[in-house]
Amino acid sequence: MTVQLPQTALDAVGGVADGSTVMIGGFGPAGQPVELIEALLEQGAGDLVVVSNNAGNGEDALARLIHRGRVRRIVCSFPRQLDSWHFDEAYRAGRIELELVPQGNLAERIRAAGAGLGGFFTPTGYGTPLAEGKETRVVDGVPMVFESPLRADLALVKAFRADAAGNLVYRKTARNFGPIMATAAHRTVVQVTEVLPIGSIDPETVVTPGIYVDAVVPIDSATVLAGAQPSERGAMS
Amino acid sequence: MTVQLPQTALDAVGGVADGSTVMIGGFGPAGQPVELIEALLEQGAGDLVVVSNNAGNGEDALARLIHRGRVRRIVCSFPRQLDSWHFDEAYRAGRIELELVPQGNLAERIRAAGAGLGGFFTPTGYGTPLAEGKETRVVDGVPMVFESPLRADLALVKAFRADAAGNLVYRKTARNFGPIMATAAHRTVVQVTEVLPIGSIDPETVVTPGIYVDAVVPIDSATVLAGAQPSERGAMS
């Protein structure tokens, strides 16, 4: 119950150091903490390592963070999209490093960090270029790859509602990476549509317990739900 | 949406073979699927391997399953309690094998099985007798032990409510092992206080999605909530 309730997104991300590892929630536009990323842009930290499923769409906040050269390295499952031109350009120019991780391994590595585990064996990626050089082991007849936990200095997450103890609920498929990233960062900052009094969220329905949340910032809900339109179609046919 | 809705608990556990591995939910009395265990007693399968946090209290259903010699081996974190006399007697007489597992490792091994992982490194238990003979590794300076996934042929779980698609919600600390055991068994049978029409449970609040559930049996709620009184005090002072 030590959650901070800063007035603005900028207050919430004050103090992010250059070189920090920052997890950013969202699957495409859904669940992307736009206002927090914009605050990070304004705050000025650079040389960042970003952990995020995608690498920005069009001119959205994450795309601009990359465009402005603030991201040294991104750990990501699906950077290439029809409108990921800022990432594509930075990548082709060698201005950003990419660690490509299968999405389920990305999610599980984040969870492992939050859960205090030292890594796990997974069948995903075995025998592919993304497992090259990695330790392998056959478990019950299934060949597997060893994957390590992935943690961060800061997680930026978008949830639906919080209470003043930092308990969170999410909305539909905007839940995606938020609950696991909140567990894996030294500091977790969350934007929500509203902060309710303690006791307003049924304890049975809390998705992220307040223990994982350091600061909660209310952002006007109209802004939050008017996200970008879908920007990606299938990558193959 | 292929969940079975048998009329009785006995119908739900019909076909359990001798030698099966059966996960049984519950932390002490809370969440123990009493009526399903009683049905298993009646059904008659023996030579069972049981995975359960405790090993029965007093004359409760799990204690009787052990007393009647139906359990060859139990994988368990806390078998010894003030009223675990049936387990204690069977154990001292060498009539039941015990694999003692730290509770967090037990939970994580069950989750790993349900998640298709091949095992994980955990700091819990390192340097103790329960890690003897196990593979170890230092991860980021922390010594860790390798633990393997733990799966079952059958899981018996008690939830609060289900819908006809098998989606489950639980009640308070009776949730405990139910959600993870449901993912780790070939067949998951759940007893609930009531089965609601599809669409009655808010999709945001489902704890166990119906995909993990094979059969749901409604048991009169008065029976379910009138559990045993607390039976264990601290094991040390």
Place this chain on the structure above:
Amino acid sequence: MSAETMPTGARGTTPLSTAQMAARVAADIRPGSYVNLGIGLPTLVADHLPAGSGITLHTENGLLGMGPSPGADLVDPELINAGKVPVTELAGASYFHQADSFAMMRGGHIDVCVLGAFQVSTSGDLANWSTGRPGAVPAVGGAMDLAVGAKRSVVMMRLLTKDGRPKLLRECTLPLTGVGCVSRIYSDVAVIDVGPASDGEAVLVESYGVAHRELEEMLGLSLASVSV
């Protein structure tokens, strides 16, 4: 028509349209199944699942019980599928986070996963994430998880590339997505079992508008016939 009732070696007289391919895939999915449809061609399968079949769709971004696209005025930017296209939720749906969603996939709880492919090998290896072109920006998403996670992974693709090269090969030449994971290929001209379904041998199940022999020449492979 289910796989069980489809006469072995049945043969249509013309290649299948995209819609017919989707219908053919759908016909093999048992009522009550949990299914993940990969992005691209496989998404079309949803339109051919019979009403009342009790088939439940999973999308990797955290929804079980996905429904069709909403009307334009009902689009919710927070309710999308793996291709980031707006969808709906059906009664009995549930939401969960990304680790739980991939645990559901990796743990073998999804009955069928239908995937697009660049290449498939006779032993069931899949290549569908990278064109291997130098300088291309890579992206993998959930492809590698989907390939190995489901109880049964099948591929829906045209059998030849646009420039006429076979996409079913003895060995994939593109970077792999998964090893020995594909059980069956549903294509415009044939249904062919591969990999775990047929001990690593390519077995012709059905063809449409091409003879067995023509198919073998097209692919440069010998195809076994379904044993009766």
Place this chain on the structure above:
Amino acid sequence: MSAETMPTGARGTTPLSTAQMAARVAADIRPGSYVNLGIGLPTLVADHLPAGSGITLHTENGLLGMGPSPGADLVDPELINAGKVPVTELAGASYFHQADSFAMMRGGHIDVCVLGAFQVSTSGDLANWSTGRPGAVPAVGGAMDLAVGAKRSVVMMRLLTKDGRPKLLRECTLPLTGVGCVSRIYSDVAVIDVGPASDGEAVLVESYGVAHRELEEMLGLSLASVSV
């Protein structure tokens, strides 16, 4: 009185009662902390956490925001703590399953864990799950997870066994629960830093009714003094 304001080497004139021990532990817990209290003696600490301190209690069986015991007529058999004793939920509570609960503990999210002990070594090793008696029925529960998971694990115990043997030792003789995990011992006669808190040396923080020299004789150990 917090650890920061307690004068180093402060000394009471008489050994502490159980309630005083619990109050002493509680005084070191910062407002706003997330805390797990092990079964046995540590559960008493809850009675001494000041109202309004914003301290939140975790119980391993899946509840954050645990409140005190209910009245006898309000007992809910499905709302219990790790000792299987009925408790209540406070406003702002949340429930979660056992894997999530131990992830919370193992992942270092709990600020303080207060544990009972049979033995603690000067290097912070803990023995609190097995008496080592042959034929005894073993049980470990969450003890090993609690020992290594929290940001800070401390022990609350009497310094001597009932038959007068020291429970703080150079090396534990009973089966270990965890290695080098205990930072501080709160006992009836002294507060002593061990393990990670003091580079593996036992450091006397406070004593009650016994002189430094007496304590050393009682334990058969030399105790450093808190450096000022």
